[in-house]
């Protein structure tokens with residue numbers, strides 16, 4: 001039976017507030033699994049199970065899929081669409097609300113890949129949650145609104161460049177693997193989407209004090225029109241004179257703005273401010 005028929009059979013009603021726009025096209029689902037780089041030894045954490053179509057495609061390739069959704073109305077649907085898939089564990093939990101410890105209890109300590117097709121308002125917090133945690137995450141493959149994709153891969157000094165661009169740069173490399181037209185979802189949302197794959201490489205930079213660097217980056221974008229010196233003073237408790245002195249000693253203008261700096265610049269400045 002087709003997924004759409006199964007949803008009808010159980011009287012499933014799509015909840016707009018949970019971003020329930022499902023993918024059903026087999027070739028697209030397989031392509032997303034390929035974008036995610038899923039191989040036979042991989043443990044995958046899937047966020048937003050929906051009707052289980054992407055889950056099913058992932059389970060064809062992965063060792064095990066731990067999938068999470070918040071909507072328990074999907075239970076009878078998933079019992080049918082994922083019947084007999086022994087390498088799938090369904091969890092009705094909100095991944096943004098459970099602790100790292102709880103997640104480790106469920107999936108174990110082994111490295112894992114994240115694959116997520118979730119409501120657009122959850123994508124940024126979700127990406128930040130995994131990038132800023134110490135969980136052993138190898139990659140993130142996320143369906144996002146096209147505007148969010150532009151932010152994830154933006155260059156310094158452009159409108160789209162922001163704290164999230166740098167959070168990605170700090171841990172790895174992001175690329176847009178494909179654009180997905182709205183008509184490919186059921187029901188069709190109002191916007192087009194893109195799949196972004198972020199490869200995480202924890203040896204990319206050696207950072208002495210990561211929380212301090214993360215604070216500095218957030219401060220750098222707090223008020224985009226203000227200079228870095230002003231933003232640092234307000235949120236890191238560093239005097240303007242000290243901040244100016246450090247910037248000038250490193251060869252930057254004292255009126256430089258946070259949005260003009262690359263991740264390497266932030267790392268350099270964080271270390272000098274720290275010393």
Ligand code: SAM
Nearest residue numbers: 018021022023048049050069070071094117118
């Ligand atoms: N992966 C499926 C697909 O591709 O067809 C479903 C995608 S649908 C866009 C998003 C799913 O995320 C919905 O089933 C919704 O119930 C679920 N969801 C919404 N908020 C969530 C959250 N905080 N944690 C986990 N799942 C969530």
